[in-house]
Amino acid sequence: MKFRHELKYLLNPADAELIRERLSVVLHPDPHAENGEYHIRSLYFDDYWDTAYEEKISGVSRRRKYRIRAYNLRDDVIRLECKEKRAAYIGKQSAPLNREELARIWDGDYGFLLKRPELLCRQFYVECVSRILRPRVYVDYEREPYILDAGDVRITFDRNVRGAYPGRTFFDPGLVFRHVLEPKKLVMEVKFTEFLPRVVGELLPSRASEFSAVSKYTLCCAPVRYLRANAAEV
Numbered sequence: 001m002k003f004r005h006e007l008k009y010l011l012n013p014a015d016a017e018l019i020r021e022r023l024s025v026v027l028h029p030d031p032h033a034e035n036g037e038y039h040i041r042s043l044y045f046d047d048y049w050d051t052a053y054e055e056k057i058s059g060v061s062r063r064r065k066y067r068i069r070a071y072n073l074r075d076d077v078i079r080l081e082c083k084e085k086r087a088a089y090i091g092k093q094s095a096p097l098n099r100e101e102l103a104r105i106w107d108g109d110y111g112f113l114l115k116r117p118e119l120l121c122r123q124f125y126v127e128c129v130s131r132i133l134r135p136r137v138y139v140d141y142e143r144e145p146y147i148l149d150a151g152d153v154r155i156t157f158d159r160n161v162r163g164a165y166p167g168r169t170f171f172d173p174g175l176v177f178r179h180v181l182e183p184k185k186l187v188m189e190v191k192f193t194e195f196l197p198r199v200v201g202e203l204l205p206s207r208a209s210e211f212s213a214v215s216k217y218t219l220c221c222a223p224v225r226y227l228r229a230n231a232a233e234v
Contacts, residue, residue, distance in 0.1 A: 003089040004152070007190040008215070009205050016157060016186045022203045023146060027155060030145035034072070037144045040158075043068045043170055044217050045128075046136040053136070056218050061087050065217065066124055066133060068102060073171065075099045082120055090191070093120040106135070106169055135166035139220045140177055141187075152193035153200055159186045163220025180219040187216060 011019070029036055045066045046052045052065040064084040071077055078097045083090065095118040097105075104112060113125040127133050144157040162177035181187070190196070190204060 001084065001091040001093055002193070003086065003091040004191050004193045005088060005196070006090040007204070009188040009190075010181075011157075011186045011188050011205070013184045013186070015205065016188065019188070019203060019205070020144075020157065023155060023200070026197075026199055026203070027146040027148045027153070030147050030154075033143075033145055037142050039072050040139075040141055040143055041070050041073065041170070042139045042217075043166060044136045044139065045133040047131040047133055050136070050221075051131075053218060053221050056215060061085070066127065068097065068105070068170065070170070075102075075171065078102055080120060080124060082123070095120045102170055137217070137220050137224050138164040138166055138175060138177070139216050140164070141216065148197065148200065151195045151197050151200075153196065154189075154191045155200075156189045156191075157186050158189065158216065159184075161187060161216050161219065163224055165224040178223045180216075180223060 032038075044052070045068075052063065055063040056065075062085065064082055066080070066082050069079050069081055075098075078099065078101075080095045080097050082093045084092070095116065101112065104110075110125045110128045113121040116122065124133075139161070140163075141158045141161045144159075146155045147153065148155075160179065161181050162179045164175045164177045168175050190200075
């Protein structure tokens with residue numbers, strides 16, 4: 001697993017535009033983005049006790065969470081991922097899934113994961129069976145990515161962050177989302193592996209603006225909690 005540093009900021013539109021303009025001199029758009037951005041949908045998993053959520057809120061220094069992610073609502077690239085935090089470092093494991101495997105996980109059929117060669121798949125199987133991991137929340141947003149080879153820097157602007165109760169399957173067009181940020185506010189994430197070039201660091205907001213204790217996952221969990229509770233009572 002490759003570990004990186006990660007900083008997060010909550011920006012208003014004016015500050016985001018100013019930072020974007022300044023960074024454009026140093027960074028360049030990610031060539032994988034279509035028309036400069038792409039849509040991300042993630043389905044996060046948690047156990048009965050909401051361990052991943054509670055550990056994030058409490059600031060536990062070593063924790064992990066599992067998700068399934070797809071891009072632009074297409075099924076040609078679906079990934080099972082585990083994001084792990086160790087103090088100031090963030091790491092991520094990833095394994096590909098196809099649409100049939102996604103459907104089997106949704107139906108609670110995890111046995112096939114034991115036959116997959118990736119350690120992550122077998123690890124996820126154990127977590128689903130032993131800790132009863134289940135879908136917790138959908139998180140959707142549009143991402144505008146920029147990269148810099150020096151320091152392996154990646155800066156992204158995420159807008160229209162919204163969450164949905166996981167009562168429908170991953171690609172169901174009937175999913176109903178609720179926006180979780182003030183209108184037009186963005187989340188800026190700064191990731192780097194070896195070092196953050198000084199020229200980039202000087203363009204970022206002050207540390208006072210950083211809100212690393214908050215994540216899009218936790219922001220989206222709260223609005224759908226009551227829906228989860230009501231569904232459990234039905």
